[in-house]
Each structure stands twice: as C-alpha cells, then as structure tokens.
Amino acid sequence: MEFKTIAFDVMGSDKGLIPAVDAAIKLLGERKDLKIIFVGDEAELRKALTKKKYNPEQVEFLNTTQVIEMTDGIMDIRRKKDSSMVRAIELVNEGKADAITTGGATAPFIAGCHFILKEIEGIERPAFMPVIPTIVKDKVTLLLDVGANLECSAEDIEKFAIMANAYAKAIRGIENPNIALLNLGEEKSKGTEMHKEAYKLLSENKSLNFTGNIESRYLASGLVDIIVTDGFAGNMVLKAVEGMGKNLLSEIKAAITKNLFRKLAALRLRKAFKEVGAKFDYKNHAGAILLGANKIAFKSHGSSDAVSFYATLSMTYNAINNDVLNKIKKVLKEG
Amino acid sequence: MEFKTIAFDVMGSDKGLIPAVDAAIKLLGERKDLKIIFVGDEAELRKALTKKKYNPEQVEFLNTTQVIEMTDGIMDIRRKKDSSMVRAIELVNEGKADAITTGGATAPFIAGCHFILKEIEGIERPAFMPVIPTIVKDKVTLLLDVGANLECSAEDIEKFAIMANAYAKAIRGIENPNIALLNLGEEKSKGTEMHKEAYKLLSENKSLNFTGNIESRYLASGLVDIIVTDGFAGNMVLKAVEGMGKNLLSEIKAAITKNLFRKLAALRLRKAFKEVGAKFDYKNHAGAILLGANKIAFKSHGSSDAVSFYATLSMTYNAINNDVLNKIKKVLKEG
Structure with missing residues (x-):
C-alpha cells in the first residue's frame, strides 16, 4: 500500500507532545492510507504511545535531540540542525514525507520552509492561509x-490573491472565487497608500474576480471566498x-446557568448551543497552510490541543490527498 | 440656568436626520441642563421636531446649506464653508458650544477639527478612542x-498612551491605569519595527503603567484599562x-428558534439573552472622542441609528460635565 506520509513535528508546541500524539492516533485509525513519522524525542514518544492502539505499519519515528522553542528566532533554524522542526522539514524536502505539520514557533517555521523547501516558482513570499x-x-x-x-x-497582496484563487479553484472546487481586500471601508480611496495600490492591482488583474474592499x-x-490582507x-x-467568539459563548453560558430556572431551560437548548458552538469552534480551524512553499506545510496554533492538532492533521492529509501543490502550480502557470 | 451645550451636526450620516433628532430629544428630556444646537437644514429639522415634546429653551437651530458627504475628502472642509460639519465645529471654536457631536464622514471631521480647533498643547496627532x-x-x-x-x-503610539492615561485618570477615576500595546504576541520581539520601538518607549516611560503586548x-x-495601536x-x-458579536448572536437566535420545542425553552431564557446582548451591544458604544483635539469632539458611527446617537450624545454630555478637556490638559502638563 502506498501511504500518504506526514512528517509530524511533535515538539515545541505549548502543551507538549501528548495532545499531538492523541490527535495523530485518532486520525491514523480513520485513515488507513496515512503514515505519520513522529519527529521528536523518541523515548518520550514511545512512552506516550505505549497503551495506544494503532497499526505499527502506519507509524515511524525520527529521533531528534533539539527543540525550536517559542522564543527562538529565525536564525535558530540554522543553529539547531537536529531540531524536530528542521528534521521534519528535511524529511519532506528529501521526499520521505509528503507534507509537514507542526505546532512550533511561527517565525522559525517560515524561515525553515524558506531555507530548506524554497518557494513555488513565481512566488517570493508564502502566506499563512487559515480557513x-x-x-x-x-x-x-x-x-x-x-x-x-x-x-x-x-x-x-496581489500574489496572495493569485495563490488563494488557485487554491480555491483546485481544492475547494469554486469556479470563479470572489476576492475582497480587507480595508477600513468599501470605497477604493480607503486605507493606506498600499491599500489603494493593491485595490488598483487587484481590479486590473483580469484573472481575478475582485469584488472590492x-x-x-x-x-x-x-x-x-477569499480575503487578502497583510499579515x-x-x-x-x-x-x-x-x-x-470565545468570550461571547462563555458569557452566554454563564447567563443561562445563573440559576436553576435558567439551567432547566438551557438543558432543552443544549443541542442548539452545540450546533452554534461547533460552527464557530476555532479549534476546528486551528491549522493554516503556508501557501507558496514548495511543499505542503501546515502550521497549527502554538497552543494546540488534541482537537486542534487533529483538525490540522486532517487538513494536511486532505491537502496531500487532493494533490494541492501540483494543482496550484498548474493554475499558477496557466492563470 | 447655565446650559451645557452640544453643537450637533445632524447632516451627513447614513440614516438621515430623523434618528439624530430622536436621540437628541430623548437626552434633552433626561438632562435639563443640556442645550443642543441642531446644525443642518433648519426646515427639515423643524419638520422632524413638529410633534416632539421638548423644552424650547434647550434647543437652538443653526441653518446650513451644505453637507459633507461620506465620499468627501479632507479638502471639502475648506470648500464647503457652510456645511453643517464646519459650522458646528466653528460654534465650538467660538465658545458658543462646549462640544461637537457628528455622525458625518471621518476624514473631513478629523481635518475640520485640526484646521479649526487645533490640538491640545504637545499633541500633534489626535486619536479616536472608543470605549x-x-x-x-x-x-x-x-x-x-x-x-x-x-x-x-x-x-x-506613546502619545496615545499618555493621552488615554490622562483620560482614564481624570474621567474614569482609575488611579494607575494599566496599558497594553496591541500586537501579534506577548514577547517584546513581536511585530514590526514600529511595534518593537513602541514597546521600548512605553516600557521606559515611568509615568505609564505599561504591562506589555x-x-x-x-x-x-x-x-x-487601555490598549494602544495604530489606527x-x-x-x-x-x-x-x-x-x-452580531454574527454569533444572530446565529444563536436562529438556532434556538428553529422549532417550537426550542422556542418554548428559549422564551424562558429571554432575560439571560437580553443581559448578554446589552453587554455587547456596540450601539451603546458607537461614539468615540477625538482625543487630543483642543475642544471636546465626538464622532458617532456613520451608520448610527437613534440608539447609537443617544449613546454618543450621552458620552459627549458626560465629557462636558466632567470637564474632560481641562483635566486632560492638567494631567498632560503635570505628568
């Protein structure tokens, strides 16, 4: 069986490797054609996996001795050659994995992808794109x-629009994605000089369905479908x-459980709240692709828990499954 | 009786002068020491006021023939000398009113306040500060x-912090307001060069209780108490x-009224939802003072309805009542 393989950097996120491992095991159970290479402290990893049930064929380990910390900067990517982040990126670059997922520090991750993977032809600055x-x-x-x-x-900004346009067409199957520029108001005179110039470029680009600010x-x-902006x-x-979203939902929870009378009524609405909560649960949207990198690279929130990691790993799997990279390259080439 | 007087520019907001008039009448009824000079199309204004009950001593009119439109730019302040916005600002400058309130276009308003009122000594760039x-x-x-x-x-950014610090002390009675810089993360290395420099200036300013990003x-x-950022x-x-806030509350409303069973339960939670809704109703926070202008100047959302205008007029009244301007000047002088 040919596996879709994710190099999973399990070190360097805020909550340690346990939620990362839990998320991976869950997805491995669901996707029998997925292989995960756990990159990190192998002893710790094996300990975390001891009582888990999984198909050993779907799991590999790459032991590393260093960790890119949240406070580390761009240059630590060069210094920490045996860090889980660097080694995971290298696995992808060497073709031993199809994609990387990490919950580690943002700046070093961008730098690592730039130094090791490079960018898609024609792209200078990859962008993080959450859904x-x-x-x-x-x-x-x-x-x-x-x-x-x-x-x-x-x-x-125009390049971001071009890339996202290709992604939306290729992956989300939207024929002519509509694109807007994040700004202070709708009028094209709004914003800084950069915004006015971006508005102009986006309007003039015939391959884009630009709808304004x-x-x-x-x-x-x-x-x-797409909103472009500076980072x-x-x-x-x-x-x-x-x-x-979080604040408001917790306020509502407090208000509807303030006394027994309310609690009883709230019980009857449990399903309704669950529906809304699930829709706006950003844990399910914790992952962002580094669009423009020359391989599939996903970053999950630094504070990811198992739910977040699971969502990001699922997105990574889907990206491999959908052949994202080649489709984007194709659209970028053909316009 | 000595009135506190607001020059109220009722033209140029999105919803016309009816909501402006309604809000003013409501506040006039509550504040017997308030006078409002309605600046705008007097015939229209008198028509809108026909059936309203109010004390005529609390109301004046200043008829104007021009309107600063939402699409107007900074220079229209110079061109439209008989616009309601310009004339209202002039009333304040001439001491005929204690403050101005407008729902008109932002950029011309800032320009008008700059040209006509100037700034408080030591301030070059006033800032809009909502609550x-x-x-x-x-x-x-x-x-x-x-x-x-x-x-x-x-x-x-440092000046914004100094002004807001003075405002919080003088008006809100907070002894040592804590101040934060809006940024991507907590570490002082985060953000652009401007953010890093602002972090440094704020940390070094001993008169400010800066708590970081x-x-x-x-x-x-x-x-x-205070968050500083670029505009x-x-x-x-x-x-x-x-x-x-709006999206989430409307989603919840849809979910809890989806069927009769839920509707009945939701009825029992009506008060709970009202409590949360009122807390996060931004209509009650639609006004922002132009902090740093040399007179009290308030801007309400361009799309203000009567609720929003009422909130902004109330804030304006409170600012006059609290002698905001002199208190800020004093704190700015004494540090």
Missing part, C-alpha cells in the same frame, strides 16, 4: 496572510473574531 | 487609535469583534 468559518451554511472563507509577512507591498466586521459573514492585519482580525 | 465593553462586569477598555491615523510612529483575542477580556489595526479589531 474561516462563516455564518453561511457550509461556506468558509480563506484568509491570507495571517502572520507570515507583517508588512506587505501591493504586489505581495471588505470591512473586518464582515469577516465571518460568508460574503466572499499583521490578518493576524489581528483572525484572533479578534476568535477571542470574541 | 470597548468587556466580559468583566462594569469594566471597559479604552482603545486608541481606531482610524484617525492609519500609519503611526512609535512616538505617536496584548493579542487581539483578549480585546474584550477586560485585562487592561488601521485598531479599526480592524474593533469592527471584527463588533461583527463577530
């Missing part, structure tokens, strides 16, 4: 960049809606 | 800038939480 849940049933919005490039030129209040409204603003709005 | 509701009971957070200055230097996910968490990022996160 945002929206209020429209079964509709998601692709948002990029959310933190790989804090300051962007108008040309960078979009305000951050409509981020989760499902109005468009700083993208990171800001993503975390803002995520935090607000 | 953000948080999940902590009775706790709000001041956020600035949210759109007056799209690109800021580290020095601008804060991520946008904690915007409504009530962790700090673009501030605008992005403000509208993002606002939109997410």
Whole structure:
C-alpha cells in the first residue's frame, strides 16, 4: 500500500507532545492510507504511545535531540540542525514525507520552509492561509496572510490573491472565487497608500474576480471566498473574531446557568448551543497552510490541543490527498 | 440656568436626520441642563421636531446649506464653508458650544477639527478612542487609535498612551491605569519595527503603567484599562469583534428558534439573552472622542441609528460635565 506520509513535528508546541500524539492516533485509525513519522524525542514518544492502539505499519519515528522553542528566532533554524522542526522539514524536502505539520514557533517555521523547501516558482513570499468559518451554511472563507509577512507591498497582496484563487479553484472546487481586500471601508480611496495600490492591482488583474474592499466586521459573514490582507492585519482580525467568539459563548453560558430556572431551560437548548458552538469552534480551524512553499506545510496554533492538532492533521492529509501543490502550480502557470 | 451645550451636526450620516433628532430629544428630556444646537437644514429639522415634546429653551437651530458627504475628502472642509460639519465645529471654536457631536464622514471631521480647533498643547496627532465593553462586569477598555491615523510612529503610539492615561485618570477615576500595546504576541520581539520601538518607549516611560503586548483575542477580556495601536489595526479589531458579536448572536437566535420545542425553552431564557446582548451591544458604544483635539469632539458611527446617537450624545454630555478637556490638559502638563 502506498501511504500518504506526514512528517509530524511533535515538539515545541505549548502543551507538549501528548495532545499531538492523541490527535495523530485518532486520525491514523480513520485513515488507513496515512503514515505519520513522529519527529521528536523518541523515548518520550514511545512512552506516550505505549497503551495506544494503532497499526505499527502506519507509524515511524525520527529521533531528534533539539527543540525550536517559542522564543527562538529565525536564525535558530540554522543553529539547531537536529531540531524536530528542521528534521521534519528535511524529511519532506528529501521526499520521505509528503507534507509537514507542526505546532512550533511561527517565525522559525517560515524561515525553515524558506531555507530548506524554497518557494513555488513565481512566488517570493508564502502566506499563512487559515480557513474561516462563516455564518453561511457550509461556506468558509480563506484568509491570507495571517502572520507570515507583517508588512506587505501591493504586489505581495496581489500574489496572495493569485495563490488563494488557485487554491480555491483546485481544492475547494469554486469556479470563479470572489476576492475582497480587507480595508477600513468599501470605497477604493480607503486605507493606506498600499491599500489603494493593491485595490488598483487587484481590479486590473483580469484573472481575478475582485469584488472590492471588505470591512473586518464582515469577516465571518460568508460574503466572499477569499480575503487578502497583510499579515499583521490578518493576524489581528483572525484572533479578534476568535477571542470574541470565545468570550461571547462563555458569557452566554454563564447567563443561562445563573440559576436553576435558567439551567432547566438551557438543558432543552443544549443541542442548539452545540450546533452554534461547533460552527464557530476555532479549534476546528486551528491549522493554516503556508501557501507558496514548495511543499505542503501546515502550521497549527502554538497552543494546540488534541482537537486542534487533529483538525490540522486532517487538513494536511486532505491537502496531500487532493494533490494541492501540483494543482496550484498548474493554475499558477496557466492563470 | 447655565446650559451645557452640544453643537450637533445632524447632516451627513447614513440614516438621515430623523434618528439624530430622536436621540437628541430623548437626552434633552433626561438632562435639563443640556442645550443642543441642531446644525443642518433648519426646515427639515423643524419638520422632524413638529410633534416632539421638548423644552424650547434647550434647543437652538443653526441653518446650513451644505453637507459633507461620506465620499468627501479632507479638502471639502475648506470648500464647503457652510456645511453643517464646519459650522458646528466653528460654534465650538467660538465658545458658543462646549462640544461637537457628528455622525458625518471621518476624514473631513478629523481635518475640520485640526484646521479649526487645533490640538491640545504637545499633541500633534489626535486619536479616536472608543470605549470597548468587556466580559468583566462594569469594566471597559479604552482603545486608541481606531482610524484617525492609519500609519503611526512609535512616538505617536506613546502619545496615545499618555493621552488615554490622562483620560482614564481624570474621567474614569482609575488611579494607575494599566496599558497594553496591541500586537501579534506577548514577547517584546513581536511585530514590526514600529511595534518593537513602541514597546521600548512605553516600557521606559515611568509615568505609564505599561504591562506589555496584548493579542487581539483578549480585546474584550477586560485585562487592561487601555490598549494602544495604530489606527488601521485598531479599526480592524474593533469592527471584527463588533461583527463577530452580531454574527454569533444572530446565529444563536436562529438556532434556538428553529422549532417550537426550542422556542418554548428559549422564551424562558429571554432575560439571560437580553443581559448578554446589552453587554455587547456596540450601539451603546458607537461614539468615540477625538482625543487630543483642543475642544471636546465626538464622532458617532456613520451608520448610527437613534440608539447609537443617544449613546454618543450621552458620552459627549458626560465629557462636558466632567470637564474632560481641562483635566486632560492638567494631567498632560503635570505628568
């Protein structure tokens, strides 16, 4: 059997390797054509796996002695040659794995992918692209960049749109994805010089279905397929809606369980709340592809738990399964 | 009786002058020491006021023939000398009113305040500062800038902190307000060069209780009294939480009224939902002071309805009542 193989960097995320292992075991049970190479402290890993049930053919280990810490910078990628992150990226580069998934530090991961994997032809700056849940049933919005490039030129923004357009066509099967630019208001005169210039480039690019500016209040409204922005603003709005979702749901929970009368009524609505909670649970959207890297590379939140890691590993598996990379390359070439 | 007087620009907002008038009449009924000078199309205004009950001593009119439109730019402030916005600002400058409130276009308003009112001594760039509701009971957070200055230097950010610090002390009675810088992560190495420099300046300023970086996910968490940021990022996160709040509440409403069984249970939780809804209703927080302008100047959302205008007029009244401007000047002078 030919396996789809993920090199899984299990070190360097905030909650240790236990949630990473739990998530991997769950997905391995569901996807019999998946192999995971656990990259990290092998002794720790074997201990974590002791009582787990899994098909040993689906599991490999690569023991590493170093860890890229959350506080590490770009250059630590060069210094820590035996870190789980570097070794996992190398596995992909050497063709021993089809994709990498990590919950490790962002900046070193971007640097590692740049140094080791390089970029798709024609792309200079890869972007992190998460999938945002929206209020429209079964509709998601692709948002990029959310933190790989804090300051962007108008040309960078246009490239993000081109890449995401290719992704949405190839992977999500959307024929003519509509694209918006994150900005202060709808008028094309809004924003900084960069935004005005990006608006112009996006409007003039005939291969893109650019619909204009979009305000951050409509981020989760499902109005468009793709929202492009610089990585700083993208990171800001993503975390803002995520935090607000969490805050609001916890406020509602507190309000509806304040006394016995309310608790009894709330019990009858448990399913309703579950439905809404599941829709906006960002744990299910914790992963972001590093779009533009020359291999499939996924980053999960640094604070990922087993649910988040499972979601990111699933996205990684789907990306391999859908032959994302070649499809994007093809669309980029053909326009 | 000495009135507190607001020059109220009722033209140029999205929903026309009816909601503006309704809000004003409501507040006039509650605040007998308030006078409102309605600045705009007097015939329209008198028509809108025909059937309203109010004390005529509390109302004046200033008829104007021009309107600053939402699409107008900075220079239209110079061209449209008889616009309601310009004339209202002039009333304040001439001492005929204590403050201005408008729902008109942002950029012209900032320009008008700059040209006509100038800034408080030592301040070059005023900032819009709304009050953000948080999940902590009775706790709000001041956020600035949210759109007056799209690109800021580290020095601008420090000035925002100094002004907001003075405001929080003087108006909100907080002894030693804690201040955070909006950024991608907590580490001081996060963000652009501007953020790193701003972090340094804020840390070194002994008059400020700077607590470090804060991520946008904690915007409504009530962790700090003041959050400083450039106007673009501030605008992005403000509208993002606002939109997410709206989206999530409407999703929940749909889920709990999906069938009769749920509807009946939901009825019993009506009060609980109202409590949460009221807490996060951004209509009650639609106003922002232009902090740093040399007079009290408030901007309400361009799309303000009567609830929003009422909230902004109330904030304006409170600012006059609390002698905001002199208190800030005093703190700025004494440190």
